[in-house]
Amino acid sequence: MAPFPRLIVALVIVLATSWSGHAAAQAMSEYQAKAAFVLNVLAFIEWPETALAQGAPIEVAVVGRPSGEEVKTALAGKTARRHPLAVHVYDRASDVKGGHVLFLTADAGGDNRGALSSLVGKAVLTIADQTTGASLPSIITLLIVDRRLAFTVDLDVADANGVRPSAHLLRLAHKVRGRRLATTR
Amino acid sequence: MIGWRRLSVQTKLTAVVMVTCVAALLMAGAGIATYQFASSKDQLTDHLTNLADLIGASSSAAIQFRDARAARDALKQVKGTGVAAARIDLPGTVGFARYGRSPNNIPVPFPAGRVATIDGYVVVSRPIMLDDVTIGSIAVEGSLANARAQIGRYIGILAAVLAVACVVAFLLSRALQRTISGPISRLSAVTEVVSRNGDYSIRAVRESDDELGQLVTRFNGMLEELGRGHQALRETRALLETRVAERTRTLEVEIAERRRTEHELMVAKAAAEASAERYALAAQGANDGLWDWDLAAGRLYYSPRWKAIIGYADDEIGDSVEEWLGRVHSEDLPRVRRELDEHLEGRSRHFECEHRIRHKSGMVRWVLTRGLAIRDADGRPTRMAGSQSDVTDGRVVDALTGLPNRVLLVDRLERMLTRRRKAGMGRLAVLFLDLDGFKLVNDGLGHLFGDQLLQAVAQRLRLCLRATDTLARPQDEAPASPTPEHTLGRLGGDEFVVLLHDVRKVEDATMVARRIQEALAAPFILDGREAFTSASIGIALEAGPGATGEEMLRDADTAMYRAKALGKGRFEVFDGAMRERVVERMQLDTALRLAVERHEFVPFFQPIIDLRTGTLSGFESLLRWQRPGHGLVLPGAFVGLLQSNGLIVRVGQRFFGDVCQVLQSWQDTHPAAPALSINVNFAAPQFNEVDLLEHLLEMLDGSGLQPSQFVVEITESTAISDFDHAAEVLTRIRDAGFRITLDDFGTGYSSLSCLHELPITGVKLDRSFIAKERGHPALLKGIIGLAVQLGLTVTAEGIETEEQCEQLRSLGCHLGQGYLFGHPADAAATRAVLSTDRVWLPEALLTS
Secondary structure, eight states, X not given: OTTHHHHHHHHHHHHHHHOTTTOOOSSOOHHHHHHHHHXXXXXXXXXXXXXXXXXXXXXXXXXXXXXXXXXXXXXXXXXXXXXXXXXXXXXBGGGOOOOSEEEEOTTOBSOHHHHHHHHTTSSOEEEEEGGGSSOOOOSEEEEEETTEEEEEEEHHHHHHHTOEEOHHHHHHOSEEESSSOOOBO | OHHHHHSOHHHHHHHHHHHHHHHHHHHHHHHHHHHHHHHHHHHHHHHHHHHHHHHHHHTHHHHHTTOHHHHHHHHHTTXXXXXXXXXXXXXXXXXXXXXXXXXXXXXXXXXXXXXXXXXXXXXXXXXXXXTTEEEEXXXXXXXXHHHHHHHHHHHHHHHHHHHHHHHHXXXXXXXXXXXXXXXXXXXXXXXXXXXXXXXXXXXXXXXXXXXXXXXXXXXXXXXXXXXXXXXXXXXXXXXXXXHHHHHHHHHHHHHHHHHHHHHHHHXXXXXXXXXXHHHHHHHHHSSSEEEEEETTTTEEXXXXXXXXXXXXXXXXXXXXXXXXXXXXXXXXXXXXXXXXXXXXXXXXXXXXXXXXXXXTTSOEEEEEEEEEEEEOTTSOEEEEEEEEEEOOTTTSBOTTTOOBOHHHHHHHHHHHHHHHHHHXXXXXXXXXXXXXXXXXXXXXXXXXXXXXXHHHHXXXXXXXXXXXXXXXXXTTSOTTSOOOOEEEEEEETTEEEEEEEEESSHHHHHHXXXXXXXXXXXXXXXXXXXXXXXXXXXXXXXXXXXXXXXXXXXXXXXXXXXXXXXXXSOEEEOOHHHHHHHHHHXXXXXXXXXXXXXXXXXXEEEEEEETTTOOEEEEEEEEEEEETTTEEXXXXXXXXXXXXXXXXXXXXXXXXXXXXXXXXXXXXXXXTSOOOEEEEEEOHHHHTOTTHHHHHHXXXXXXXXXXXXXXXXXXXXXXXXXXXXXXXXXXXXXXTTOEXXXXXXXXSOOOGGGGGTSOOSEEEEOHHHHOTTTOOHHHHHHHHHHHHHTTOEEEEOOOOSHHHHHHHHHHTOXXXXXXXXXXXXXXXXXXXXXXXXXXXXXXXXXXX
């Protein structure tokens, strides 16, 4: 992966110049940046009230180590949509049994696809890092486009899970799949 | 403000209504416009706020992700919403995303929550929130141009409304004016008429029951009150004037009486007592000048008043007798001297002489000088005193010619008559002159020219008489009698009178008359125009001891008329026969007036025959006077007088009524007889009667007679004397159905062309055309032919022989009358004619 270190540099630059509201870090690692990205995404996601009561913490499961730890650190004490975040780190996706967010890092091992499939129908926002190399059935997929961190949204999965990304978020997505009219930036 | 005061109420009303209307509309318009603008601005602000919130929300994600492109895309959503520019700022970052025009009015920085209006743009800034956290701000600006455009449209509409409102207000104000200032204007007009004409009977018309109506009622009341006051004032003034006039007349009579009495008293006293003191005293009281002549010393005292009458101061006149006689008019001097001598010699009781005297100014005054001589025991006059009165005053002198007027003439005549008888001198003669044709000159050339002619005649008479004085007597006659004196005067108009003072025989007077006529024969050149005149002169000589001045004037007048009647430009001496003729005429006049009262006039009828068929056509009715003691009088003897005294109108009316009655009775007794026509003669004065036709129709009314049965006969001279009037009256008569015949046709001086201009239906040939010895067949033929050609019925009168009848028949004459057919007869005798079956024409003629 020759281009990877340059990408990291670029991400750091982008996030450092734009993400002033949520992070004050002068320099971030890759997953610190992705954690911040995820946090932004959460601001535009609605869960069914039955799944997420008012004021209840958003349970975030981060799969894969050591990246998960990094993410957990980055998100510690943060809130999204007035909900505090409760971040848990797992080694394998199959270990995750519930929660509101599942974030598969590149370090996640095991049968991620199976784990994601098992979560279909549950009110879980699934986020996969495409750098994992595999195309996974997640609602949000993180990817790099034009050296920028971007994301795609699969509305079919979102619908199946009862999780609703806001229209503002969809407008920012690199690609939207699913029943709704797909838009391409 | 003076300009405003001068404006009429109408204009003021209009102005007030218009100004009020415009001001109200403008204020309302301004208020509404301001409100509208503010409202539009508020709307714009709200709109921008909403948009900012919306865009802010929709760009929150872009902000969150620091995606400037997405933020710009979000901003692009405002396209078409009226936003001119928009900008998203992040904390620490101005212009994270921009949209729209650049530069724009959005301030830098522009904190969230602000609203500003900058250069016609409203700028609104809103925070962009995400989960209660401000993540940035969005500012948008919108133009107020729309609001302004809206206000512009609004102002346009307002202007249109204003124009319409002005028109409506103007019309309303006119309507208002009709109800308010209209009545006031009319009231004002009434006031004007009242003040100009002083006619208080005019009233203003009340048109409404409002305050104006009440004003009109009170104004009318006031006018009535004023009118009553004015009337009362006028009556009082008239009463006063009458009283003053009465009193003045009384006073004048009293004063005249007193003056006369005083004068007599004074003269009597002066004469009786010859007291200088009392004389002077009396002189002071009178307005007459006094004189006192010491015959022995030859000195004559003239009072200051005496001198003043002829224009001199007291010290300008001495005490010689020549101071007086030297100033007496040369024409009057011999008479004055003679009368003075007569008195001094004791042949007259008083000296009394009216004469002209030269005034200092050169003008002539008329004075009356009276005096009385005082004698010694032997009867010789030693002193003479008297008075001099100025009698000029325009009362005794004709203003135009400066000659004595009627008053003075008669007065002098009377005094001369008295003196002559005493003196045993020759007789007096009065020459009465009347200029012939003066009226023509006056009417034709104007009064001014007439007056000039009168002055010229007066001057010529003066010269002529002065010459006559010396020439009147043949050289060989002994100059035993004094030079005949004369007085020339003007009675008025074109009448002059010459009094000859001492006439021995008639020829003395006729010679003067002849000289006068010779003198007037030469033409008068006045203003470069030539005028001729002659005088008819009547001469009356003092008839006897009983004659009065007025009688002599009257006789001379009668003789003058005689001279005129005999052909003008000649003289006649009055004689007893003339007086008899006048008396006769007066008696005839009286008898005629009685005859009218007693109805002594009867109609006679002469048959008129249709020469073509030999049948009776009708009758001419003729006026006869059954004068008691004189038998039947023919019209020639009295109609002239009837016309001149105007009785002809009454007689004519009555006569027509009588004729109608007779005709009606004939119709009743001879219903089978053919419709007869009656000719009735009318004289000129009858045509001047305004309702002649109405009278005629009135008399026909109910009689069963028709106008077509009557032929109105007028003489040619009657018709011609006032052609237009005659034509008008005759047309009305003809249109009513009467026929009209021109009588005595051919004797007048009319032109034949008048024939077709008069509405006549026939002509009656004068008998002179028919008479055998004077008849003129060619002329007769021509006249009958002309009349027939004009469609006129031709009647011949005076037919006496069968030859005449035959000739007229052969020439085409329609009708005829004359002794051949019958003399005029009264109604009863004529009725007999109707009963017979008479053949009017010789059988030979009818068959020929």
